[in-house]
Amino acid sequence: MKGFLTEDFLLQTETAKRLYFDYAQSMPVLDYHNHLPPDEVAQNKVFKNLTDIWLRGDHYKWRAMRANGIAETYITGSADDFTKFRHWAATTPYTMRNPLYHWSHMELKNPFGITDLLSEATAEKIWEAANDKLPQLSTQQLLQHFKVEVICTTDDPTDSLEHHKAVATQPFGTRMLPTFRPDKAMAVDTPAVFNAFVDKLAIVTNREIRSYQDLLEALKERHTYFHEAGGRLSDHGITTFSFAAYTQSELDKIFLNARNHETATPYESEQFKTAVLLQICEWNHERGWAQQFHAGAIRNNNSRLLQMLGADAGVDSIGDWNMASAMSAFFDALDKKSKLAKTIIYNLNPAWNEVFATMAGNFQDGTVPGKIQFGSGWWFLDQKDGMEKQINTLSNMGLLSRFVGMLTDSRSFLSFPRHEYFRRILCNLIGRDVENGELPNDIPWLGKMVQDICYYNAKAYFDF
Numbered sequence: 001m002k003g004f005l006t007e008d009f010l011l012q013t014e015t016a017k018r019l020y021f022d023y024a025q026s027m028p029v030l031d032y033h034n035h036l037p038p039d040e041v042a043q044n045k046v047f048k049n050l051t052d053i054w055l056r057g058d059h060y061k062w063r064a065m066r067a068n069g070i071a072e073t074y075i076t077g078s079a080d081d082f083t084k085f086r087h088w089a090a091t092t093p094y095t096m097r098n099p100l101y102h103w104s105h106m107e108l109k110n111p112f113g114i115t116d117l118l119s120e121a122t123a124e125k126i127w128e129a130a131n132d133k134l135p136q137l138s139t140q141q142l143l144q145h146f147k148v149e150v151i152c153t154t155d156d157p158t159d160s161l162e163h164h165k166a167v168a169t170q171p172f173g174t175r176m177l178p179t180f181r182p183d184k185a186m187a188v189d190t191p192a193v194f195n196a197f198v199d200k201l202a203i204v205t206n207r208e209i210r211s212y213q214d215l216l217e218a219l220k221e222r223h224t225y226f227h228e229a230g231g232r233l234s235d236h237g238i239t240t241f242s243f244a245a246y247t248q249s250e251l252d253k254i255f256l257n258a259r260n261h262e263t264a265t266p267y268e269s270e271q272f273k274t275a276v277l278l279q280i281c282e283w284n285h286e287r288g289w290a291q292q293f294h295a296g297a298i299r300n301n302n303s304r305l306l307q308m309l310g311a312d313a314g315v316d317s318i319g320d321w322n323m324a325s326a327m328s329a330f331f332d333a334l335d336k337k338s339k340l341a342k343t344i345i346y347n348l349n350p351a352w353n354e355v356f357a358t359m360a361g362n363f364q365d366g367t368v369p370g371k372i373q374f375g376s377g378w379w380f381l382d383q384k385d386g387m388e389k390q391i392n393t394l395s396n397m398g399l400l401s402r403f404v405g406m407l408t409d410s411r412s413f414l415s416f417p418r419h420e421y422f423r424r425i426l427c428n429l430i431g432r433d434v435e436n437g438e439l440p441n442d443i444p445w446l447g448k449m450v451q452d453i454c455y456y457n458a459k460a461y462f463d464f
């Protein structure tokens with residue numbers, strides 16, 4: 001029997017071990033999509049305790065604690081930090097076979113060097129041991145510890161990017177680049193969100209935004225602003241792809257109605273989203289950016305918790321829209337005009353893996369290796385089974401060798417071992433094929449392939 005989480009964790013063959021230890025392990029990290037708070041990086045935050053760094057903001061853990069019957073007071077509520085941690089510790093053994101069990105113990109091992117299993121019985125000892133180390137694990141120290149060369153945060157177009165600028169003028173070894181995430185500029189189906197965004201956009205651009213055209217001009221100004229601050233990516237959280245025909249006068253009317261707090265009809269919302277997103281994608285192409293689409297989440301399902309905690313409260317799940325035809329028409333509209341930028345499509349519904357992987361193949365155009373990427377297993381699929389499925393689907397229907405690899409998508413500075421998790425899974429799959437005689441035992445080539453997927457492909461693709 002193997003021990004839990006040993007050196008060879010997830011590496012089942014000698015070839016897998018060779019690929020991991022000789023090629024993957026030492027590669028630096030390019031975390032090209034995450035939700036880390038830029039102010040905490042710029043201010044080099046030191047965390048108060050393990051709850052502060054590990055539980056606050058982590059909706060994955062909140063969800064598991066709720067499922068374990070823990071009351072909200074001890075999750076996001078008013079209980080003190082140690083009590084919250086104790087409830088998380090008591091929940092951890094119940095997370096066996098959920099990725100949280102692996103992630104949590106990998107995170108205790110690195111950076112804290114803690115190998116005890118977390119449970120109610122070990123809660124106090126682990127709390128103290130980890131808290132003792134926290135003064136040496138500020139945000140910048142953690143990024144250096146995990147050899148993170150670049151992080152791309154996810155930012156509202158109205159953001160001042162002051163923290164990105166501060167880090168650029170006081171470099172510490174990790175570059176922090178902004179990502180343009182304009183979802184709210186299309187939210188005519190929720191006028192309160194849309195209007196708050198447009199009002200703020202008007203202030204930061206010092207413009208009056210009275211028409212659809214004004215909105216586009218202000219957004220373009222912010223796109224340029226992000227570019228000047230080093231931004232090279234946009235990101236779009238969409239339920240499903242939209243592709244509906246529209247006229248200029250329809251867009252003007254939808255804009256004005258939303259400004260008058262009238263909720264757009266589902267069809268109008270489709271039209272508006274199609275028009276705004278196509279326009280932003282053209283700017284992405286003009287500027288040589290890469291664009292990311294996160295598709296398939298049905299969000300904020302629990303309105304009670306949404307009201308109490310806001311978005312990203314752990315009440316999102318997998319949606320089941322029709323995906324392929326609008327996605328095809330959307331990319332085709334851009335490709336036809338030679339305006340399709342480098343594109344990554346992330347899928348949340350495992351039933352759609354093949355749909356996404358084959359769609360990516362339709363729009364490769366010979367300009368950039370792997371120009372259209374079927375993105376890494378996202379959110380509910382960011383676990384061993386989900387990552388293996390994504391890697392296998394991409395292998396079967398595209399070019400795994402050109403894959404830009406893993407990202408954390410996390411809000412926590414402790415999530416970087418997820419890159420190690422991915423690398424072990426990748427090396428294990430390739431190693432198994434070699435030992436089964438399904439791939440040649442060409443270690444220099446396979447080692448290069450592994451290093452490309454872990455690092456070099458992303459470096460070239462994003463031009464980092």
Ligand SMILES: O=C[C@H](O)[C@@H](O)[C@@H](O)[C@H](O)C(=O)O
Nearest residue numbers: 035237294312379409410411
């Ligand atoms: O891994 C899951 C995430 O952090 C999730 O909260 C984000 O992916 C977010 O919903 C987004 O839309 O970008």
